[in-house]
Amino acid sequence: MSKKTEKKQAREKASTRQIIGAEAVTDYSLVTNGQGELVYFIIKPSNISVLSEASVGARIYALMTVLKGVAEIEMLCLNSRESFEDNKRFLRSRMDQEDNPVVRKLLEKDQMHLDRIQVQMATAREFLIIIRLKNEKESEVFPYLSRIEKSLKEQGFSVKRADREDIKRILAVYYEQNVTTEKFEDFDGERWIIPDD
Template identity: 75%
Template structure:
């Protein structure tokens, strides 16, 4: 294929194809490099823990990590990112001649700062297991053992389902944390079947 044909082929790819995703199952994200299973770990506020408690949490995580060879980790900001909005407001403040409007813009900027501080702890920690050639009959017991291991070490964890995986992709690729339900196809919620 020449360059023009490659560009045309790329433009006709779906979003999933561009991201390298073959599909989403009830419990995994299917890619060309294996199926990815996500375990969502509820974060612990370590700023209020003693040094001994923090060391115990680190030791517990180390026990989980050494027990699972194919583990990967991911941390997402599951909150809005206001940096572009704040940059826009700073430029507007510098350019604005009217002092009343400038004061309103400064109040907007301060409000965004306050909102960002309030949501600073909205993080999601994920443990990812990459399944390659495992038999389907072995997968669910294996994943249950991992989930039990996490809980035995004191972590509040659960395996992500299909809706969680879609939300994680929305947060990771788009920083979209406001959508409640992700559609498989654009406009899917407006289609009425049987009419």
């Protein structure tokens, strides 16, 4: 058996956690396989379209100040709402191909419906500051994270340290673009387990 086939079989047998390199989700972090422990800070975005040029410059300077103060910062930007762009692109291509005027009219109505939903949801981004903890003493972790959170707040950012449910939601959005589920399971199929059965 070739090495390529062995690797493929090993990957097929691997759990989702093994594939993404995650060991566990704690109350405040994502523990990874050999890449440290990831702590997420959720930054509420500002609507810069209504800010003056000077205000936007001040926001950029504030972020630069935070980045200079904490070298370990990584940043991530995710969709926090569902995007229908692929669906709308598909509907447009179907309308171009469709000869039947009744079906074409239905496709147009579907596209208008998706447009309305997207406007109502006000598609937004979610900005994350990530701190990768490596070999920190347990007694030093929380004061260190509190200093980073305080620094972000002092620079005018609306910030929240992600908890267990936030981290599970972030992973769902990042890996499967799932932004509609309310409660995420700790284990696949957890919702189907009946206690004391």
